[in-house]
Amino acid sequence: MKLQSQLTAAFTALLLVIMAVAWYVIYSLILDLLIQDEQRQLKQTGELLVNVLNQQYGTADIQQVNDILKDQDLQMFMYDRKHDQVLLSTMSNQVAREFFKNNDFADTNKTQWEYGKERFVTSRIIFLPEQSGLELILLTPVSDLQGVQQNFFTRIFFIFIIGAFAAVLISYYLTRKLVTPLSKLKRQLKKIEKRQFDDIEHIKATGEIKEVADSVYEMANELQRYMSTQQTFFQNASHELKTPLMTIQGYAEGIKDGIFTEKEAEKGLEVMVSEVNRLKVIINEMILLAKLDSEPSVYDPVKIEVSELIDQVVDRAIPFVNEKGITLRHEVKENITLFADEEKLLRALLNIVFNGIRHAESQIEINVLKKSRRILITIGDDGEGISKEVASNIFHRFVKGKNGETGLGLAIARAIIEQSNGKITVGRSKLGGAEFKINLPE
Structure with a gap:
């Protein structure tokens, strides 16, 4: 698999994991938030009803209060804490009895009640004066809230689908922008491998890739300079070694063939010794240079x-x-x-x-x-x-x-x-x- 495909897959997977975790957290918290909000609304509604009843009717006429409560499209109880009994309810008597049987109305800390397989969110509001011991208890089925939760989930699911598609496009764009300079850099390295130094191009990039590209460009220039220097070195070295060798060879052949007189032969021998010493100096210095370049131990x-x-x-x-x-x-x-x-x-x-x-x-x-x-x-x-x-x-x-x-x-x-x-x-x-x-x- 190519690097661009690997990076695209990695970025996409990472974004999808983050989005999935975010979705799970939001989905888990949304029901608690809905329950808290519903309790707040029930409390506001209950307080409004209690204020109206306290101010206009009082609680002396239970039947009149019952008629007013039944007119409200709410599920509620009027509970007497002193005698631990339900005085009124907007639900049927059978449902009210089941509620009273399955739940502890006296437990003020419990915020959710059960009826059959259904759970209800509760909110309790005290009638004034408090000595009366009367409470108005309002209920909302959790299933209603779960319906809101499901509707929210459907919407956020579509948002996440769009986000996932956008994540794939963004990751593809970013990885393409990241990998393109690397692909160009690969081609430049191929040119260096083939010693096509004149065709080397300076790659435009950012960040660490730019530093690598600049280093490769400098390396190519340095390598070209080094190879040129080496070529010049071998040319010069061959010239420096060839000249004294030709001098030695000329005098040696002349002496061997008896071309030179005795005096000329003696002079030739002196020249040969001088050229040999010169060759010795050159070779020793070349050896020293080679050791300095290749043997740190020296x-x-x-x-x-x-x-x-x-x-x-x-x-x-x-x-x-x-x-x-x-x-x-x-x-x-x-x-x-x-x-x-x-x-x-x-x-x-x-x-x-x-x-x-x-x-x-x-x-x-x-x-x-x-x-x-x-x-x-x-x-x-x-x-x-x-x-x-x-x-x-x-x-x-x-x-x-x-x-x-x-x-x-x-x-x-x-x-x-x-x-x-x-x-x-x-x-x-x-x-x-x-x-x-x-x-x-x-």
Whole structure:
């Protein structure tokens, strides 16, 4: 069964159950309400009669009172509490005797009497003065009230039938409105499965379905970007590996065939060794990137003093700084600690600093400060900076700027920083060149 049918059936069943319970409760209470209302009306009628009799006739002339009561289209008794006897009744003597025999007229708490299989609602009104002990007792058959109840039930049954039909229509409309975006979302997922990313449409929905649809749309874009990046990666990787391999192959075949002189052969061997070392560096960095992406166990976080970490970066960068003749300044604002893999975070910072050294004209700065329980490390230089076109892809694999080496250093740095629950961005430095900002948790 489809989801829309299941939801329609569930909503309809729920509404029908609620309506059935409501009908049962109303049907059960309506008779009690009718009895209470009938008692109130009997009391009002009885009080009116008693007032008229007290004011105009009194109770001395029983026969005259009897004639007046019989003229009323009511079922009633005049009861003498002192002598426990019925003085008058609008019903036949036999019926009155049966009533008196089957019911306790002296029990003022009982509100319903029985006669045969019939029940009667009663209401008692006292004649004035109370010392007379006379009461007027009015009765109404419960069957009359049950007829009203049945008539009410018939009407409410038709109302419930209409309500049930409306419930089915409403549930169908609501479930259709709910399921339609899901059906569209299913089609978009099929397109993602077939990698038809250009045909992906943004689905209009509300609530949690909208959040899911937005997530699927973002996932499709991210997946498209990832696949494009992977394709670029393989193209770049094959190029980076192919170039040194072709150089090695050319020199090796030339030496083997005796094409090169002794001096040229020696130079060729040096080039081959250099290219082999370059291949080794590229392969090692590719392996490290793969491990960072797929093996969380290679990341071993410990508590690190940031000032000591920056000192290690400076110590390793000093020879390259002196060789290029530039200035390296660093500042750690206060005693700061963080939790990360010290060896790998040192590798990430060195990759960024060495990148800055290659592009700097005269100076490079490293600054560390703590802000809102976050640690901000900035590494800036006064070089030519990074263009917007390159900045958007600078952390991707084999994306190299001017004077770049393997194109893997910044990709490794980003992977390590993200493993540390941090984030790295690149922008314009106040020195005029590029500035890398690393945001890490305390």
